[in-house]
Amino acid sequence: MIKIEDAQKEQATVIAHLIMEAMNHECCQWFAGPNHSLKDFHQLITKLVEREDSQYSYLNTLVAITETNKIVGICVSYDGAKLKEQRKAFIEGVLEAFDRDFSNMDDETTAGELYIDSLCVDNSFRGRGLAKQLLEATIEKGRKMNLPTGLLVDTGNPQAERLYHRIGFVYIDDNQWGGHKMKHLQKPL
Secondary structure, rough: OOOEEEOHHHHHHHHHHHHHHHHHHHHHHHOOOOOOOHHHHHHHHHHHHHHOOOOOHHHHEEEEEEEOEEEEEEEEEEEEEHHHHHHHHHHHHHHHHHOOOOOOOOOOOOOOOOOEEEEEEHHHOOOOOHHHHHHHHHHHHHOOOOEEEEEEOOOOOHHHHHHHHHHOEEEEEEEEEEOOOEEEEEEOO
């Protein structure tokens, strides 16, 4: 049986691995730059998960966890109004670790929605409905905050888009993030 629960700080290493998988390794390497490895980027994301003021904070994360306490999925979400404030840790971390400045990065969300930043299920646990469970728990989190739940889906990922539509997400507009064409979807309250 899989439970969905709030993440804990000591789970940061595994959460960071799944965040990187959600971002995709090509994107992670792009942020790290040519002089650094994915291992270096993982160290940064782990530190960001451990913080309380980061968009990737464990406080913003729900985990899918097995009876043996293995984390097999994550969903990172936060109030879109707090993006700029919470993204500062990422921008400062990348600048310090990799000497790369992303302070002019486009915003992927705005005030008025609970934004799903990262959703990932461990490869060996896919196809069991865990992404849906994580999404439903996150949507409930949004309801408690009186916010619709929003996300960006890559136009090259129709399988994920179908899942979101089945759960009730609707198309809002086109977007772009990290050099990829995206669709902004939202689950109304």
